[in-house]
Amino acid sequence: MELHQLRLLIGIVITAMMEKMTSGALPKSIALQDGPADIFAQDGSFFYRHGTSDVVSGYEQSQPAYSPATKIIVEQSTVNNKYVHLRFYINNRYWSRDTRDNAIVAISNQPIEDTTDPSCTLFEPNFPSQNEVNFTHVQTGWRVIVKEVVVLDRLSSRLYVEENSSGTNLGFVDRETLIILPDHPIAFIHGKYLKAYDVNGKRLQFGSDKATDKESLHSPSMMSNGMVVISSTYFDSLWWVNTSNDSNWIYGGDYTTQVSPRAAIFKVVKIDEIAIALLNPSVNKYCVRSTDNCLAATSDDITSEAIIFVDELVTERQILNLAYILADQRIYGETPFIAGTTTLTNEEDVDLIMPVEITYTDEKSYTFSRGGGRLNANVKSTISTTPWFISTGRLVIPGAIIINEAFEWDTADTTETEVTAVGTVSVPKNSTVTVSYVGTKGICSIPFTYTKADKSAIDGQTTYQNRIRGGIYEGVSYYNFSFQVVNN
Structure with a gap:
């Protein structure tokens, strides 16, 4: 297939996705506003997490649909495909109900699917029209509504659940198809x-x-x-x-x-x-x-x-001064991992403590994302930072490597190290056992801010943009290892 034909096919598929009517499913990521989405609106504010919990719109400043603060990840429930979890991308916090006043808050960094738990994070989306949605809070069965409230003399919109309410229709923007063009001459x-x-x-x-x-x-x-x-x-x-x-x-x-x-x-x-x-x-x-x-x-x-x-008219780009926001980290995707196995034979008539060693490949990978929606446009980029990984006890710690290299957003880099695990295990008398070195494979997700240094192709000058929000780091690693013995 010719390159231009491939691009044409991609474009046609994307167009079809954009133009189809909503039919009971939200995009993988969205931004929500009070009232219907209007493509001709000159201004507007979308919901974001204010402070440590409140889900608001327009409190201190209007947040646009393309802001990392308003990006909401839609996660499918594992107990019922009608239900979803709603998680703010920038701080890894899931929507739930505050039992004190029935306000919608974003506190938990883990999904809760137990519908008897008042902290349940499940919601059911309903679609009254194209690009509009309202939500039912699954644990109570109550609809989500918008209320205008005054906090410290400032008017803002907050989300609540209310019994016997028909709910508020919220306009949503598909963040999967939203493209953010650079804010400089191109x-x-x-x-x-x-x-x-x-x-x-x-x-x-x-x-x-x-x-x-x-x-x-x-x-x-x-x-x-x-x-x-x-x-x-x-x-x-x-x-x-x-x-x-x-x-x-x-x-x-x-x-x-x-x-x-x-x-x-x-x-x-x-x-x-x-x-x-x-x-x-x-x-x-x-x-x-x-x-x-x-x-x-x-x-x-x-x-x-x-x-x-x-x-983009940028000849080179540096990503510097990464500041990881560890308070908003999230650990997920944990699965058992068997690094290797061996056998030990005890030919004596007494139980023995025997040495064991297993050699395996310790693999770590890391990815830097910036919220999607941006083109890479062939800009050569480098990054300087230390990756973080999950370690023993599910603690997230900085890794032993320092990177200062070319990279691409949303592309995983992998390191491999040969490791020999050494220990001792108890082997019963006159027996052969299988010894496995078993651990956990998991992903840590950490928001970060960063500095972007761009060298312009127009005048050769380097401009710095500091404390850019919206970065998400993900590190994949193995941890919490132990020797496990099975009698043959």
């Missing part, structure tokens, strides 16, 4: 770079050979609901679709108050790590390279002409 490519083109209107044309020319620079700005507006650096104006002559040209200039704000809103659809498609919801068309190689919103589908490559 370039778009389809054969050539997209540039300002002042012929028959201030349009945009794939006609430049140089990404860093002023004409080729464009600056995205994310809206609270995950949509994006884009401005042309050269025209110093927002992009917008001009429907005046049915051509649907995308203009990079001449944006005025006479133009509907909806015309300037775009939805980004991810094709792969370096390519996107742009949908203009006001005309419900994808942007394509059209006549004169200019950009126009004219396609109903993601065709090969709709696939646009992104250049």
